[in-house]
Amino acid sequence: MLRITKITDYGFILLAHMANQDQELLHNAKDLSAAIGIPLPTVSKVLKILTQGGILKSHQGSKGGYTLGKPAAEITAAEIIEAVEGPVAITDCSSAEGCERNCVVSSSWQQVNTAVIGALSGLTLDDMSHG
Amino acid sequence: MLRITKITDYGFILLAHMANQDQELLHNAKDLSAAIGIPLPTVSKVLKILTQGGILKSHQGSKGGYTLGKPAAEITAAEIIEAVEGPVAITDCSSAEGCERNCVVSSSWQQVNTAVIGALSGLTLDDMSHG
């Protein structure tokens, strides 16, 4: 339906919240849950995924938490979406796997896909967190 | 997952096929199914949806069929997607209904959404059917 998933959306909200504060500060899942108003188990899941995708760095143990993996100005929307839901591909044929039915509209979709990725790559977390 | 649905994809294939021929010609579902290699019930469903969305015109009865509702150069990809899956909205907040959680990243998404709609509006069926 040409829409990002809720998990991805939550990811952006969490990351924007973190970007709006001291970037050295460790945020734990519980506090983030309270601050954002999303249930703790869900917040934990999102943070875990973002860490696996390399967007966040984690510190385990008591007094642990998460920080941004790099400056907010260097994290793009495209990267975040890729980390959560995999490569952006409007159609099957614009993904790595491709599509066996190599039809006439395929090349147009690839152009659209490239344009979308371009728009998402030009938008940084820093831009987004300032509203 | 930021992807168009299969039904929408089929719609583009069917429309491109029709655009590549005499635009006055009536195409019936059976012939289109054979030409494109998609099962008849599915083709019928897609054609019905496209007609309801105003992209196609239909002629009922024996010797009936479908034609484009207007010249291929005047039908945009944005229109086709809207006809099949409703308004393009990357996030809840970029749709008509909106989102109760009016968060800080919302305005950025609206910009992205506008950019995507712009890209899709600049692409016509005529463009797409020429490869």
Place this chain on the structure above:
DNA sequence: CCAATTAAGACTAAATAGGTCTACTATTTT
């Protein structure tokens, strides 16, 4: 009337997404 063809919508099954939970590992504090 009869045959062909679209129209409307119900229906089932499959895939995806959303959310929660439990058990485990690592770190700090006492």
Place this chain on the structure above:
DNA sequence: AAAATAGTAGACCTATTTAGTCTTAATTGG
């Protein structure tokens, strides 16, 4: 060393969406 805190991994169930088919009705040409 023990306890408390916090992330890790992954299973799990449910709800929603999507895909595809089917049945029945309505329309038109001959």
